Amino acid sequence: xxxxxxxxxxxxxxxxxxxxxxxxxxxxxxxxxxxxxxxxxxxxxxxxxxxxxxxxxxxxxxxxxxxxxxxxxxxxxxxxxxxxxxxxxxxxxxxxxxxxxxxxxxxxxxxxxxxxxxxxxxxxxxxxxxxxxxxxxxxxxxxxxxxxxxxxxxxxxxxxxxxxxxxxxxxxxxxxxxxxxxxxxxxxxxxxxxxxxxxxxxxxxxxxxxxxxxxxxxx
Amino acid sequence: xxxxxxxxxxxxxxxxxxxxxxxxxxxxxxxxxxxxxxxxxxxxxxxxxxxxxxxxxxxxxxxxxxxxxxxxxxxxxxxxxxxxxxxxxxxxxxxxxxxxxxxxxxxxxxxxxxxxxxxxxxxxxxxxxxxxxxxxxxxxxxxxxxxxxxxxxxxxxxxxxxxxxxxxxxxxxxxxxxxxxxxxxxxxxxxxxxxxxxxxxxxxxxxxxxxxxxxxxxxxxxxxxxxxxxxxxxxxxxxxxxxxxxxxxxxxxxxxxxxxxxxxxxxxxxxxxxxxxxxxxxxxxxxxxxxxxxxxxxxxxxxxxxxxxxxxxxxxxxxxxxxxxxxxxxxxxxxxxxxxxxxxxxxxxxxxxxxxxxxxxxxxxxxxxxxxxxxxxxxxxxxxxxxxxxxxxxxxxxxxxxxx
Numbered sequence: 001x002x003x004x005x006x007x008x009x010x011x012x013x014x015x016x017x018x019x020x021x022x023x024x025x026x027x028x029x030x031x032x033x034x035x036x037x038x039x040x041x042x043x044x045x046x047x048x049x050x051x052x053x054x055x056x057x058x059x060x061x062x063x064x065x066x067x068x069x070x071x072x073x074x075x076x077x078x079x080x081x082x083x084x085x086x087x088x089x090x091x092x093x094x095x096x097x098x099x100x101x102x103x104x105x106x107x108x109x110x111x112x113x114x115x116x117x118x119x120x121x122x123x124x125x126x127x128x129x130x131x132x133x134x135x136x137x138x139x140x141x142x143x144x145x146x147x148x149x150x151x152x153x154x155x156x157x158x159x160x161x162x163x164x165x166x167x168x169x170x171x172x173x174x175x176x177x178x179x180x181x182x183x184x185x186x187x188x189x190x191x192x193x194x195x196x197x198x199x200x201x202x203x204x205x206x207x208x209x210x211x212x213x214x215x216x217x218x219x
Numbered sequence: 220x221x222x223x224x225x226x227x228x229x230x231x232x233x234x235x236x237x238x239x240x241x242x243x244x245x246x247x248x249x250x251x252x253x254x255x256x257x258x259x260x261x262x263x264x265x266x267x268x269x270x271x272x273x274x275x276x277x278x279x280x281x282x283x284x285x286x287x288x289x290x291x292x293x294x295x296x297x298x299x300x301x302x303x304x305x306x307x308x309x310x311x312x313x314x315x316x317x318x319x320x321x322x323x324x325x326x327x328x329x330x331x332x333x334x335x336x337x338x339x340x341x342x343x344x345x346x347x348x349x350x351x352x353x354x355x356x357x358x359x360x361x362x363x364x365x366x367x368x369x370x371x372x373x374x375x376x377x378x379x380x381x382x383x384x385x386x387x388x389x390x391x392x393x394x395x396x397x398x399x400x401x402x403x404x405x406x407x408x409x410x411x412x413x414x415x416x417x418x419x420x421x422x423x424x425x426x427x428x429x430x431x432x433x434x435x436x437x438x439x440x441x442x443x444x445x446x447x448x449x450x451x452x453x454x455x456x457x458x459x460x461x462x463x464x465x466x467x468x469x470x471x472x473x474x475x476x477x478x479x480x481x482x483x484x485x486x487x488x489x490x491x492x493x494x495x496x497x498x499x500x501x502x503x504x505x506x507x508x509x510x511x512x513x514x515x516x517x518x519x520x521x522x523x524x525x526x527x528x529x530x531x532x533x534x535x536x537x538x539x540x541x542x543x544x545x546x547x548x549x550x551x552x553x554x555x556x557x558x559x560x561x562x563x564x565x566x567x568x569x570x571x572x573x574x575x576x577x578x579x580x581x582x583x584x585x586x587x588x589x590x591x592x593x594x595x596x597x598x599x600x601x602x603x604x605x606x607x608x609x610x611x612x613x614x615x616x617x618x619x620x621x622x623x
Contacts, residue, residue: 027536051604055541055623063536071485071528079546080620083510083521090536093510095528099498100506111498118494120486129543129623155483182599184574189559191576193597193605196540196622215540217622 028213042172053198063090070122077108078130116150133164144170174204223290226279243366289360307333332358376467384460403441412437414471421463428457436488548617570600
């Protein structure tokens with residue numbers, strides 16, 4: 001052993017204790033294999049363009065949390081939440097608190113602040129999908145640090161759905177989603193939207209593989 | 220020993236309460252209570268009787284006996300104050316006799332309670348059953364039973380009149396806090412909680428400002444109740460300065476829950492109600508709640524119910540595609556090709572239709588003012604998004620939302 005080496009856990013012969021972070025798996029098996037679920041006590045971001053499957057993934061996360069007998073909250077910045085498709089995805093609506101913010105992102109952020117500080121929620125969703133990235137990027141970074149601090153060491157997952165990543169370095173998981181394929185049933189002229197194939201690409205932590213999963217159309 | 224007060228006085232309960240907190244209101248004109256604890260205060264039974272007589276006046280009859288029923292019997296049949304009465308000379312008719320008993324007793328030559336007391340108990344039981352035995356024990360003054368204690372109705376309200384009108388909320392909250400602290404302590408002492416809080420402000424312009432908070436779960440801590448009242452009064456302030464205020468809590472049994480060791484933690488209902496009140500103050504009262512599906516074919520078959528979320532039965536998890544609404548729906552210009560959408564132009568959205576499914580014609584509620592009638596299409600645009608569009612009978616097109 002080098003006598004001049006700095007005293008670290010490695011030089012002293014100890015290995016640092018690794019505490020595996022508790023996660024909440026979604027209803028998509030291939031995605032669970034890729035990311036082992038959404039980390040609890042942390043911010044997770046799901047971003048992508050329109051019709052890329054962001055909301056589908058959020059519904060799947062809410063369904064998993066409500067199936068686990070947890071109370072969840074959906075902060076709906078642009079009044080876009082559809083309870084019918086959420087219920088079809090398996091979300092127990094009676095366990096979901098729905099907050100409509102009337103296109104006011106400031107109210108949405110304050111509502112999230114109240115919720116994460118109240119504690120006890122399994123998943124708090126902040127839906128910024130219809131907020132323009134230019135406006136979302138104006139959200140002060142102090143908000144994200146405050147949210148991250150509030151849910152640290154709690155089982156709460158703060159999930160953001162948006163067009164572009166906004167929480168900067170505060171997110172523990174960032175997933176980009178894309179729609180790969182749309183399947184239509186029926187002959188030309190009598191078509192029916194059947195299902196979409198979605199792909200999740202981990203942007204943080206970066207992984208060389210992606211997960212592909214299928215979501216059937218509601219109805 | 221027991222004392223019984225019998226008479227037409229209206230305040231019998233108050234007279235009895237002056238001597239014992241536990242008394243039985245046997246009948247509207249009769250109360251009975253134990254005098255054993257009073258012996259050290261007043262002395263012998265006849266001294267206790269005199270003290271009761273002094274307080275209750277001359278219109279009532281007072282009897283002190285070994286048992287409660289003997290005291291009641293004596294108070295009903297002896298005038299004034301009677302201590303350790305001899306019940307043997309009373310007529311049998313003074314007992315609460317069921318129909319036919321009196322005739323039988325007269326046939327037997329039984330006229331007084333002492334005669335009834337001397338009859339053989341076994342024979343009485345054979346002839347009259349348990350009722351006969353009960354009447355004989357009553358005649359002997361030998362029935363020992365606990366008193367059916369009268370529970371005084373406890374109210375949780377108070378009122379404060381002010382010397383000077385208060386127009387600001389903060390000083391008003393100090394007074395509300397004072398009442399709330401007292402009433403919550405009273406709730407705690409009686410093992411109760413509040414299910415509703417009503418505040419009534421009497422205003423300077425001679426009107427009243429009344430607010431009622433219905434609590435989702437019974438609560439008895441003054442701090443969250445004060446905060447809820449504060450937020451409610453901030454949202455609905457009185458029109459004028461306050462001259463007097465009264466506050467009433469509706470009592471209810473406290474919430475009892477058994478948490479499971481393996482169940483995930485959920486928000487505490489009282490804390491959650493505070494959080495919801497704050498959020499309601501921010502986004503409006505009608506924008507916070509739990510979504511609920513409605514059994515209808517209406518395009519928006521759901522509503523927002525203003526209540527707290529609750530654990531319920533679990534639907535199975537399915538990988539279903541989500542839909543997002545544009546509220547309000549976007550006005551669109553749709554070019555048709557052989558009656559099918561070919562190109563869509565709207566604010567922020569435009570493109571050629573690559574694939575389209577439809578039209579799905581729906582209508583309903585034509586007998587109400589909220590009738591709907593439309594043709595729906597699911598379309599894939601060249602901007603790579605999937606939308607639901609619809610056309611109304613007046614040929615106006617809208618984009619309702621997108622699949623996401």
